[in-house]
Amino acid sequence: MGHIVLGYDGSAAADSALDWVAERVSTRPAGVVLVVVANMFHAERPVIARFAEEASERLRARVPDAAVDIDIVDGRMPGTLSRSAQGAELLVVGMHTNARARSVFAGAVALRLTALSAVPVVLVPAGWAPRVAPVTVGLAADGSSDAALRFAAVEALAQGQPLRIAHSWLMASPLPSTPAGIGSAAREAHAAHRAILDEAVTAMTREHPGLVVEATLVRDNPAAALTSQASRSSLVVIGTHRRGLLTGWLLGSVAWDLVGELGDPICVVPPAAP
CATH class of the missing domain: 3.40.50.620 (HUPs)
Incomplete structure:
Protein backbone atom coordinates (compact mmCIF):
# COMPACT_ATOMS: atom_id res chain seq x y z
CA MET A 1 0.00 0.00 0.00
CA GLY A 2 1.33 3.40 -0.98
CA HIS A 3 1.09 6.63 0.96
CA ILE A 4 -0.09 10.21 0.52
CA VAL A 5 1.78 13.20 1.91
CA LEU A 6 -0.50 15.91 3.30
CA GLY A 7 1.25 19.25 3.65
CA TYR A 8 -0.37 20.91 6.66
CA ASP A 9 -0.05 24.44 8.10
CA GLY A 10 -3.16 24.76 10.25
CA SER A 11 -5.02 27.07 7.83
CA ALA A 12 -8.58 26.68 6.59
CA ALA A 13 -7.22 25.62 3.20
CA ALA A 14 -5.08 22.94 4.86
CA ASP A 15 -8.20 21.65 6.62
CA SER A 16 -9.89 21.37 3.22
CA ALA A 17 -6.89 19.41 1.94
CA LEU A 18 -7.24 17.13 4.96
CA ASP A 19 -10.92 16.59 4.08
CA TRP A 20 -9.95 15.76 0.49
CA VAL A 21 -7.40 13.19 1.67
CA ALA A 22 -9.92 11.67 4.10
CA GLU A 23 -12.47 11.33 1.31
CA ARG A 24 -9.92 9.64 -0.93
CA VAL A 25 -8.47 7.14 1.56
CA SER A 26 -11.96 6.18 2.75
CA THR A 27 -12.47 4.43 -0.60
CA ARG A 28 -8.87 3.85 -1.70
CA PRO A 29 -6.80 2.84 1.32
CA ALA A 30 -3.40 4.47 1.62
CA GLY A 31 -1.16 5.56 4.44
CA VAL A 32 -1.04 9.28 5.21
CA VAL A 33 2.00 11.24 6.33
CA LEU A 34 1.01 14.63 7.72
CA VAL A 35 4.01 16.88 7.11
CA VAL A 36 4.46 20.24 8.82
CA VAL A 37 7.32 22.36 7.51
CA ALA A 38 8.67 24.54 10.31
CA ASN A 39 11.29 27.27 10.27
CA MET A 40 11.07 28.20 13.90
CA PHE A 41 12.54 28.57 17.36
CA HIS A 42 12.56 25.48 19.57
CA ALA A 43 9.86 27.03 21.82
CA GLU A 44 7.32 26.90 18.99
CA ARG A 45 7.57 23.14 18.58
CA PRO A 46 4.95 22.24 21.23
CA VAL A 47 2.39 24.50 19.53
CA ILE A 48 3.04 23.00 16.12
CA ALA A 49 3.06 19.47 17.51
CA ARG A 50 -0.30 20.10 19.13
CA PHE A 51 -2.09 21.35 16.00
CA ALA A 52 -0.51 18.55 13.96
CA GLU A 53 -1.80 15.98 16.44
CA GLU A 54 -5.26 17.56 16.35
CA ALA A 55 -5.25 17.32 12.55
CA SER A 56 -4.16 13.69 12.75
CA GLU A 57 -6.98 12.89 15.18
CA ARG A 58 -9.48 14.57 12.89
CA LEU A 59 -8.30 12.45 9.98
CA ARG A 60 -8.52 9.26 12.05
CA ALA A 61 -12.04 10.21 13.16
CA ARG A 62 -13.06 10.44 9.50
CA VAL A 63 -11.25 7.23 8.50
CA PRO A 64 -10.70 5.05 11.61
CA ASP A 65 -8.62 2.45 9.75
CA ALA A 66 -6.24 5.01 8.21
CA ALA A 67 -2.57 4.77 9.12
CA VAL A 68 -1.54 8.36 9.89
CA ASP A 69 1.97 9.50 10.76
CA ILE A 70 3.17 13.00 11.68
CA ASP A 71 6.45 14.43 10.42
CA ILE A 72 7.54 17.88 11.63
CA VAL A 73 10.55 18.95 9.60
CA ASP A 74 12.74 22.03 9.80
CA GLY A 75 13.19 23.82 6.50
CA ARG A 76 11.67 26.19 4.03
CA MET A 77 8.81 25.95 1.61
CA PRO A 78 8.47 24.61 -0.98
CA GLY A 79 11.71 22.63 -1.25
CA THR A 80 11.47 20.86 2.10
CA LEU A 81 7.92 19.66 1.49
CA SER A 82 8.77 18.55 -2.02
CA ARG A 83 11.66 16.45 -0.71
CA SER A 84 9.46 15.00 2.03
CA ALA A 85 7.04 13.72 -0.62
CA GLN A 86 9.58 11.72 -2.63
CA GLY A 87 8.23 8.23 -3.15
CA ALA A 88 4.63 9.15 -2.28
CA GLU A 89 1.62 8.50 -4.50
CA LEU A 90 0.46 12.09 -4.10
CA LEU A 91 1.37 15.33 -2.40
CA VAL A 92 -1.76 17.20 -1.26
CA VAL A 93 -1.86 20.78 -0.02
CA GLY A 94 -4.55 23.36 0.50
CA MET A 95 -4.57 26.84 -0.94
CA HIS A 96 -6.64 29.97 -0.76
CA THR A 97 -7.97 31.39 -4.03
CA ASN A 98 -9.04 34.88 -5.02
CA ALA A 99 -7.11 36.30 -2.09
CA ARG A 100 -3.71 37.50 -1.00
CA ALA A 101 -1.43 34.88 0.52
CA ARG A 102 -2.89 33.66 3.80
CA SER A 103 -0.94 30.43 4.14
CA VAL A 104 2.47 29.12 3.16
CA PHE A 105 0.84 27.17 0.31
CA ALA A 106 -0.72 30.20 -1.41
CA GLY A 107 0.00 31.72 -4.79
CA ALA A 108 3.53 31.57 -6.15
CA VAL A 109 4.69 29.08 -3.52
CA ALA A 110 2.12 26.58 -4.78
CA LEU A 111 3.34 27.08 -8.34
CA ARG A 112 6.93 26.52 -7.25
CA LEU A 113 5.90 23.41 -5.35
CA THR A 114 4.32 21.89 -8.45
CA ALA A 115 7.46 22.71 -10.43
CA LEU A 116 9.74 21.04 -7.89
CA SER A 117 7.71 17.96 -7.05
CA ALA A 118 8.55 14.58 -8.56
CA VAL A 119 5.07 13.29 -7.68
CA PRO A 120 1.60 14.58 -8.60
CA VAL A 121 0.52 17.57 -6.51
CA VAL A 122 -3.14 18.14 -5.65
CA LEU A 123 -4.04 21.72 -4.73
CA VAL A 124 -7.30 21.83 -2.76
CA PRO A 125 -9.08 25.18 -2.38
CA ALA A 126 -10.42 26.36 0.97
CA GLY A 127 -14.06 25.41 1.34
CA TRP A 128 -13.81 22.34 -0.88
CA ALA A 129 -16.76 19.93 -0.86
CA PRO A 130 -17.00 16.56 -2.65
CA ARG A 131 -18.54 16.59 -6.11
CA VAL A 132 -19.70 13.61 -8.18
CA ALA A 133 -18.53 14.60 -11.65
CA PRO A 134 -16.04 13.67 -14.39
Missing part, protein backbone atom coordinates in the same frame (compact mmCIF):
# COMPACT_ATOMS: atom_id res chain seq x y z
CA VAL A 135 -12.30 14.04 -14.02
CA THR A 136 -11.14 16.68 -16.50
CA VAL A 137 -7.65 16.70 -17.99
CA GLY A 138 -6.08 19.39 -20.14
CA LEU A 139 -4.57 17.93 -23.29
CA ALA A 140 -1.47 19.55 -24.78
CA ALA A 141 -0.40 19.28 -28.40
CA ASP A 142 3.27 18.78 -27.52
CA GLY A 143 3.22 15.67 -25.32
CA SER A 144 3.71 17.55 -22.02
CA SER A 145 0.36 16.26 -20.77
CA ASP A 146 0.91 12.55 -21.52
CA ALA A 147 1.53 11.60 -17.88
CA ALA A 148 -1.36 13.80 -16.77
CA LEU A 149 -3.67 12.07 -19.25
CA ARG A 150 -2.80 8.63 -17.92
CA PHE A 151 -3.08 9.77 -14.30
CA ALA A 152 -6.51 11.29 -14.98
CA ALA A 153 -7.74 8.11 -16.65
CA VAL A 154 -6.79 5.99 -13.64
CA GLU A 155 -8.34 8.57 -11.31
CA ALA A 156 -11.60 8.58 -13.29
CA LEU A 157 -11.79 4.78 -13.20
CA ALA A 158 -11.18 4.75 -9.44
CA GLN A 159 -13.95 7.32 -8.94
CA GLY A 160 -16.30 5.47 -11.28
CA GLN A 161 -16.69 8.66 -13.30
CA PRO A 162 -16.07 9.60 -16.95
CA LEU A 163 -12.80 11.06 -18.11
CA ARG A 164 -13.23 14.41 -19.86
CA ILE A 165 -10.34 15.34 -22.16
CA ALA A 166 -10.30 19.07 -22.87
CA HIS A 167 -8.19 20.53 -25.66
CA SER A 168 -8.11 24.14 -26.80
CA TRP A 169 -6.93 25.85 -29.95
CA LEU A 170 -6.53 29.33 -31.37
CA MET A 171 -5.58 30.59 -34.82
CA ALA A 172 -1.88 30.95 -35.42
CA SER A 173 -0.48 34.37 -36.28
CA PRO A 174 -0.18 36.04 -38.70
CA LEU A 175 -3.67 35.46 -40.09
CA PRO A 176 -4.28 35.11 -43.86
CA SER A 177 -5.02 38.39 -45.61
CA THR A 178 -8.44 37.45 -47.05
CA PRO A 179 -11.70 36.26 -45.42
CA ALA A 180 -11.60 33.11 -47.54
CA GLY A 181 -8.05 32.44 -46.42
CA ILE A 182 -9.00 32.95 -42.77
CA GLY A 183 -11.91 30.54 -43.11
CA SER A 184 -9.76 27.89 -44.75
CA ALA A 185 -7.00 28.28 -42.13
CA ALA A 186 -9.56 27.99 -39.33
CA ARG A 187 -10.98 24.78 -40.75
CA GLU A 188 -7.50 23.30 -41.13
CA ALA A 189 -6.54 24.27 -37.59
CA HIS A 190 -9.77 22.85 -36.21
CA ALA A 191 -9.24 19.57 -38.07
CA ALA A 192 -5.65 19.28 -36.86
CA HIS A 193 -6.59 19.83 -33.23
CA ARG A 194 -9.59 17.52 -33.52
CA ALA A 195 -7.18 14.82 -34.70
CA ILE A 196 -4.97 15.39 -31.64
CA LEU A 197 -8.01 15.06 -29.37
CA ASP A 198 -9.36 11.99 -31.17
CA GLU A 199 -5.99 10.28 -30.88
CA ALA A 200 -5.97 10.82 -27.11
CA VAL A 201 -9.52 9.48 -26.77
CA THR A 202 -8.60 6.38 -28.78
CA ALA A 203 -5.49 5.77 -26.67
CA MET A 204 -7.36 6.01 -23.35
CA THR A 205 -10.27 3.80 -24.44
CA ARG A 206 -7.76 1.24 -25.69
CA GLU A 207 -5.80 1.28 -22.41
CA HIS A 208 -8.95 1.29 -20.26
CA PRO A 209 -11.79 -0.53 -22.06
CA GLY A 210 -14.33 0.18 -19.31
CA LEU A 211 -13.62 3.90 -19.16
CA VAL A 212 -16.18 6.40 -20.46
CA VAL A 213 -14.31 9.18 -22.25
CA GLU A 214 -15.74 12.58 -23.17
CA ALA A 215 -13.95 14.85 -25.64
CA THR A 216 -14.18 18.63 -25.50
CA LEU A 217 -12.57 20.82 -28.18
CA VAL A 218 -12.70 24.53 -27.36
CA ARG A 219 -11.66 27.47 -29.50
CA ASP A 220 -10.24 29.58 -26.70
CA ASN A 221 -7.11 29.98 -24.61
CA PRO A 222 -6.16 27.05 -22.34
CA ALA A 223 -7.04 28.71 -19.03
CA ALA A 224 -10.51 29.69 -20.24
CA ALA A 225 -11.07 26.21 -21.68
CA LEU A 226 -10.29 24.50 -18.39
CA THR A 227 -12.07 27.08 -16.28
CA SER A 228 -15.26 26.49 -18.26
CA GLN A 229 -15.08 22.78 -17.35
CA ALA A 230 -13.89 23.06 -13.74
CA SER A 231 -17.26 23.64 -12.09
CA ARG A 232 -18.50 20.41 -13.71
CA SER A 233 -15.46 18.35 -12.62
CA SER A 234 -14.42 16.49 -9.49
CA LEU A 235 -10.77 17.19 -10.33
CA VAL A 236 -8.88 19.16 -12.99
CA VAL A 237 -5.60 17.55 -14.05
CA ILE A 238 -2.80 19.34 -15.89
CA GLY A 239 0.76 18.45 -16.93
CA THR A 240 4.17 20.08 -16.95
CA HIS A 241 7.39 19.91 -18.90
CA ARG A 242 10.36 18.10 -17.39
CA ARG A 243 12.25 21.39 -17.04
CA GLY A 244 9.83 22.12 -14.24
CA LEU A 245 8.21 25.37 -15.29
CA LEU A 246 4.53 25.35 -16.12
CA THR A 247 4.97 25.86 -19.81
CA GLY A 248 3.64 24.27 -22.99
CA TRP A 249 -0.13 24.00 -22.77
CA LEU A 250 0.06 26.23 -19.69
CA LEU A 251 2.01 29.39 -20.40
CA GLY A 252 3.06 31.81 -17.65
CA SER A 253 -0.01 33.73 -16.57
CA VAL A 254 -2.25 30.84 -17.62
CA ALA A 255 -0.86 28.68 -14.84
CA TRP A 256 -1.26 31.52 -12.40
CA ASP A 257 -4.86 32.05 -13.55
CA LEU A 258 -5.71 28.43 -12.81
CA VAL A 259 -3.81 27.93 -9.58
CA GLY A 260 -4.59 31.31 -8.09
CA GLU A 261 -8.19 31.67 -9.16
CA LEU A 262 -9.81 28.30 -9.89
CA GLY A 263 -12.03 27.34 -6.97
CA ASP A 264 -11.78 23.62 -7.67
CA PRO A 265 -9.12 20.98 -6.93
CA ILE A 266 -6.24 20.92 -9.41
CA CYS A 267 -3.73 18.11 -9.81
CA VAL A 268 -0.42 18.96 -11.46
CA VAL A 269 1.30 15.84 -12.78
CA PRO A 270 5.02 15.82 -13.62
CA PRO A 271 6.19 14.01 -16.75
CA ALA A 272 7.01 10.33 -16.50
CA ALA A 273 10.64 9.42 -15.90
CA PRO A 274 12.48 8.61 -19.15
Whole structure:
Protein backbone atom coordinates (compact mmCIF):
# COMPACT_ATOMS: atom_id res chain seq x y z
CA MET A 1 0.00 0.00 0.00
CA GLY A 2 1.33 3.40 -0.98
CA HIS A 3 1.09 6.63 0.96
CA ILE A 4 -0.09 10.21 0.52
CA VAL A 5 1.78 13.20 1.91
CA LEU A 6 -0.50 15.91 3.30
CA GLY A 7 1.25 19.25 3.65
CA TYR A 8 -0.37 20.91 6.66
CA ASP A 9 -0.05 24.44 8.10
CA GLY A 10 -3.16 24.76 10.25
CA SER A 11 -5.02 27.07 7.83
CA ALA A 12 -8.58 26.68 6.59
CA ALA A 13 -7.22 25.62 3.20
CA ALA A 14 -5.08 22.94 4.86
CA ASP A 15 -8.20 21.65 6.62
CA SER A 16 -9.89 21.37 3.22
CA ALA A 17 -6.89 19.41 1.94
CA LEU A 18 -7.24 17.13 4.96
CA ASP A 19 -10.92 16.59 4.08
CA TRP A 20 -9.95 15.76 0.49
CA VAL A 21 -7.40 13.19 1.67
CA ALA A 22 -9.92 11.67 4.10
CA GLU A 23 -12.47 11.33 1.31
CA ARG A 24 -9.92 9.64 -0.93
CA VAL A 25 -8.47 7.14 1.56
CA SER A 26 -11.96 6.18 2.75
CA THR A 27 -12.47 4.43 -0.60
CA ARG A 28 -8.87 3.85 -1.70
CA PRO A 29 -6.80 2.84 1.32
CA ALA A 30 -3.40 4.47 1.62
CA GLY A 31 -1.16 5.56 4.44
CA VAL A 32 -1.04 9.28 5.21
CA VAL A 33 2.00 11.24 6.33
CA LEU A 34 1.01 14.63 7.72
CA VAL A 35 4.01 16.88 7.11
CA VAL A 36 4.46 20.24 8.82
CA VAL A 37 7.32 22.36 7.51
CA ALA A 38 8.67 24.54 10.31
CA ASN A 39 11.29 27.27 10.27
CA MET A 40 11.07 28.20 13.90
CA PHE A 41 12.54 28.57 17.36
CA HIS A 42 12.56 25.48 19.57
CA ALA A 43 9.86 27.03 21.82
CA GLU A 44 7.32 26.90 18.99
CA ARG A 45 7.57 23.14 18.58
CA PRO A 46 4.95 22.24 21.23
CA VAL A 47 2.39 24.50 19.53
CA ILE A 48 3.04 23.00 16.12
CA ALA A 49 3.06 19.47 17.51
CA ARG A 50 -0.30 20.10 19.13
CA PHE A 51 -2.09 21.35 16.00
CA ALA A 52 -0.51 18.55 13.96
CA GLU A 53 -1.80 15.98 16.44
CA GLU A 54 -5.26 17.56 16.35
CA ALA A 55 -5.25 17.32 12.55
CA SER A 56 -4.16 13.69 12.75
CA GLU A 57 -6.98 12.89 15.18
CA ARG A 58 -9.48 14.57 12.89
CA LEU A 59 -8.30 12.45 9.98
CA ARG A 60 -8.52 9.26 12.05
CA ALA A 61 -12.04 10.21 13.16
CA ARG A 62 -13.06 10.44 9.50
CA VAL A 63 -11.25 7.23 8.50
CA PRO A 64 -10.70 5.05 11.61
CA ASP A 65 -8.62 2.45 9.75
CA ALA A 66 -6.24 5.01 8.21
CA ALA A 67 -2.57 4.77 9.12
CA VAL A 68 -1.54 8.36 9.89
CA ASP A 69 1.97 9.50 10.76
CA ILE A 70 3.17 13.00 11.68
CA ASP A 71 6.45 14.43 10.42
CA ILE A 72 7.54 17.88 11.63
CA VAL A 73 10.55 18.95 9.60
CA ASP A 74 12.74 22.03 9.80
CA GLY A 75 13.19 23.82 6.50
CA ARG A 76 11.67 26.19 4.03
CA MET A 77 8.81 25.95 1.61
CA PRO A 78 8.47 24.61 -0.98
CA GLY A 79 11.71 22.63 -1.25
CA THR A 80 11.47 20.86 2.10
CA LEU A 81 7.92 19.66 1.49
CA SER A 82 8.77 18.55 -2.02
CA ARG A 83 11.66 16.45 -0.71
CA SER A 84 9.46 15.00 2.03
CA ALA A 85 7.04 13.72 -0.62
CA GLN A 86 9.58 11.72 -2.63
CA GLY A 87 8.23 8.23 -3.15
CA ALA A 88 4.63 9.15 -2.28
CA GLU A 89 1.62 8.50 -4.50
CA LEU A 90 0.46 12.09 -4.10
CA LEU A 91 1.37 15.33 -2.40
CA VAL A 92 -1.76 17.20 -1.26
CA VAL A 93 -1.86 20.78 -0.02
CA GLY A 94 -4.55 23.36 0.50
CA MET A 95 -4.57 26.84 -0.94
CA HIS A 96 -6.64 29.97 -0.76
CA THR A 97 -7.97 31.39 -4.03
CA ASN A 98 -9.04 34.88 -5.02
CA ALA A 99 -7.11 36.30 -2.09
CA ARG A 100 -3.71 37.50 -1.00
CA ALA A 101 -1.43 34.88 0.52
CA ARG A 102 -2.89 33.66 3.80
CA SER A 103 -0.94 30.43 4.14
CA VAL A 104 2.47 29.12 3.16
CA PHE A 105 0.84 27.17 0.31
CA ALA A 106 -0.72 30.20 -1.41
CA GLY A 107 0.00 31.72 -4.79
CA ALA A 108 3.53 31.57 -6.15
CA VAL A 109 4.69 29.08 -3.52
CA ALA A 110 2.12 26.58 -4.78
CA LEU A 111 3.34 27.08 -8.34
CA ARG A 112 6.93 26.52 -7.25
CA LEU A 113 5.90 23.41 -5.35
CA THR A 114 4.32 21.89 -8.45
CA ALA A 115 7.46 22.71 -10.43
CA LEU A 116 9.74 21.04 -7.89
CA SER A 117 7.71 17.96 -7.05
CA ALA A 118 8.55 14.58 -8.56
CA VAL A 119 5.07 13.29 -7.68
CA PRO A 120 1.60 14.58 -8.60
CA VAL A 121 0.52 17.57 -6.51
CA VAL A 122 -3.14 18.14 -5.65
CA LEU A 123 -4.04 21.72 -4.73
CA VAL A 124 -7.30 21.83 -2.76
CA PRO A 125 -9.08 25.18 -2.38
CA ALA A 126 -10.42 26.36 0.97
CA GLY A 127 -14.06 25.41 1.34
CA TRP A 128 -13.81 22.34 -0.88
CA ALA A 129 -16.76 19.93 -0.86
CA PRO A 130 -17.00 16.56 -2.65
CA ARG A 131 -18.54 16.59 -6.11
CA VAL A 132 -19.70 13.61 -8.18
CA ALA A 133 -18.53 14.60 -11.65
CA PRO A 134 -16.04 13.67 -14.39
CA VAL A 135 -12.30 14.04 -14.02
CA THR A 136 -11.14 16.68 -16.50
CA VAL A 137 -7.65 16.70 -17.99
CA GLY A 138 -6.08 19.39 -20.14
CA LEU A 139 -4.57 17.93 -23.29
CA ALA A 140 -1.47 19.55 -24.78
CA ALA A 141 -0.40 19.28 -28.40
CA ASP A 142 3.27 18.78 -27.52
CA GLY A 143 3.22 15.67 -25.32
CA SER A 144 3.71 17.55 -22.02
CA SER A 145 0.36 16.26 -20.77
CA ASP A 146 0.91 12.55 -21.52
CA ALA A 147 1.53 11.60 -17.88
CA ALA A 148 -1.36 13.80 -16.77
CA LEU A 149 -3.67 12.07 -19.25
CA ARG A 150 -2.80 8.63 -17.92
CA PHE A 151 -3.08 9.77 -14.30
CA ALA A 152 -6.51 11.29 -14.98
CA ALA A 153 -7.74 8.11 -16.65
CA VAL A 154 -6.79 5.99 -13.64
CA GLU A 155 -8.34 8.57 -11.31
CA ALA A 156 -11.60 8.58 -13.29
CA LEU A 157 -11.79 4.78 -13.20
CA ALA A 158 -11.18 4.75 -9.44
CA GLN A 159 -13.95 7.32 -8.94
CA GLY A 160 -16.30 5.47 -11.28
CA GLN A 161 -16.69 8.66 -13.30
CA PRO A 162 -16.07 9.60 -16.95
CA LEU A 163 -12.80 11.06 -18.11
CA ARG A 164 -13.23 14.41 -19.86
CA ILE A 165 -10.34 15.34 -22.16
CA ALA A 166 -10.30 19.07 -22.87
CA HIS A 167 -8.19 20.53 -25.66
CA SER A 168 -8.11 24.14 -26.80
CA TRP A 169 -6.93 25.85 -29.95
CA LEU A 170 -6.53 29.33 -31.37
CA MET A 171 -5.58 30.59 -34.82
CA ALA A 172 -1.88 30.95 -35.42
CA SER A 173 -0.48 34.37 -36.28
CA PRO A 174 -0.18 36.04 -38.70
CA LEU A 175 -3.67 35.46 -40.09
CA PRO A 176 -4.28 35.11 -43.86
CA SER A 177 -5.02 38.39 -45.61
CA THR A 178 -8.44 37.45 -47.05
CA PRO A 179 -11.70 36.26 -45.42
CA ALA A 180 -11.60 33.11 -47.54
CA GLY A 181 -8.05 32.44 -46.42
CA ILE A 182 -9.00 32.95 -42.77
CA GLY A 183 -11.91 30.54 -43.11
CA SER A 184 -9.76 27.89 -44.75
CA ALA A 185 -7.00 28.28 -42.13
CA ALA A 186 -9.56 27.99 -39.33
CA ARG A 187 -10.98 24.78 -40.75
CA GLU A 188 -7.50 23.30 -41.13
CA ALA A 189 -6.54 24.27 -37.59
CA HIS A 190 -9.77 22.85 -36.21
CA ALA A 191 -9.24 19.57 -38.07
CA ALA A 192 -5.65 19.28 -36.86
CA HIS A 193 -6.59 19.83 -33.23
CA ARG A 194 -9.59 17.52 -33.52
CA ALA A 195 -7.18 14.82 -34.70
CA ILE A 196 -4.97 15.39 -31.64
CA LEU A 197 -8.01 15.06 -29.37
CA ASP A 198 -9.36 11.99 -31.17
CA GLU A 199 -5.99 10.28 -30.88
CA ALA A 200 -5.97 10.82 -27.11
CA VAL A 201 -9.52 9.48 -26.77
CA THR A 202 -8.60 6.38 -28.78
CA ALA A 203 -5.49 5.77 -26.67
CA MET A 204 -7.36 6.01 -23.35
CA THR A 205 -10.27 3.80 -24.44
CA ARG A 206 -7.76 1.24 -25.69
CA GLU A 207 -5.80 1.28 -22.41
CA HIS A 208 -8.95 1.29 -20.26
CA PRO A 209 -11.79 -0.53 -22.06
CA GLY A 210 -14.33 0.18 -19.31
CA LEU A 211 -13.62 3.90 -19.16
CA VAL A 212 -16.18 6.40 -20.46
CA VAL A 213 -14.31 9.18 -22.25
CA GLU A 214 -15.74 12.58 -23.17
CA ALA A 215 -13.95 14.85 -25.64
CA THR A 216 -14.18 18.63 -25.50
CA LEU A 217 -12.57 20.82 -28.18
CA VAL A 218 -12.70 24.53 -27.36
CA ARG A 219 -11.66 27.47 -29.50
CA ASP A 220 -10.24 29.58 -26.70
CA ASN A 221 -7.11 29.98 -24.61
CA PRO A 222 -6.16 27.05 -22.34
CA ALA A 223 -7.04 28.71 -19.03
CA ALA A 224 -10.51 29.69 -20.24
CA ALA A 225 -11.07 26.21 -21.68
CA LEU A 226 -10.29 24.50 -18.39
CA THR A 227 -12.07 27.08 -16.28
CA SER A 228 -15.26 26.49 -18.26
CA GLN A 229 -15.08 22.78 -17.35
CA ALA A 230 -13.89 23.06 -13.74
CA SER A 231 -17.26 23.64 -12.09
CA ARG A 232 -18.50 20.41 -13.71
CA SER A 233 -15.46 18.35 -12.62
CA SER A 234 -14.42 16.49 -9.49
CA LEU A 235 -10.77 17.19 -10.33
CA VAL A 236 -8.88 19.16 -12.99
CA VAL A 237 -5.60 17.55 -14.05
CA ILE A 238 -2.80 19.34 -15.89
CA GLY A 239 0.76 18.45 -16.93
CA THR A 240 4.17 20.08 -16.95
CA HIS A 241 7.39 19.91 -18.90
CA ARG A 242 10.36 18.10 -17.39
CA ARG A 243 12.25 21.39 -17.04
CA GLY A 244 9.83 22.12 -14.24
CA LEU A 245 8.21 25.37 -15.29
CA LEU A 246 4.53 25.35 -16.12
CA THR A 247 4.97 25.86 -19.81
CA GLY A 248 3.64 24.27 -22.99
CA TRP A 249 -0.13 24.00 -22.77
CA LEU A 250 0.06 26.23 -19.69
CA LEU A 251 2.01 29.39 -20.40
CA GLY A 252 3.06 31.81 -17.65
CA SER A 253 -0.01 33.73 -16.57
CA VAL A 254 -2.25 30.84 -17.62
CA ALA A 255 -0.86 28.68 -14.84
CA TRP A 256 -1.26 31.52 -12.40
CA ASP A 257 -4.86 32.05 -13.55
CA LEU A 258 -5.71 28.43 -12.81
CA VAL A 259 -3.81 27.93 -9.58
CA GLY A 260 -4.59 31.31 -8.09
CA GLU A 261 -8.19 31.67 -9.16
CA LEU A 262 -9.81 28.30 -9.89
CA GLY A 263 -12.03 27.34 -6.97
CA ASP A 264 -11.78 23.62 -7.67
CA PRO A 265 -9.12 20.98 -6.93
CA ILE A 266 -6.24 20.92 -9.41
CA CYS A 267 -3.73 18.11 -9.81
CA VAL A 268 -0.42 18.96 -11.46
CA VAL A 269 1.30 15.84 -12.78
CA PRO A 270 5.02 15.82 -13.62
CA PRO A 271 6.19 14.01 -16.75
CA ALA A 272 7.01 10.33 -16.50
CA ALA A 273 10.64 9.42 -15.90
CA PRO A 274 12.48 8.61 -19.15
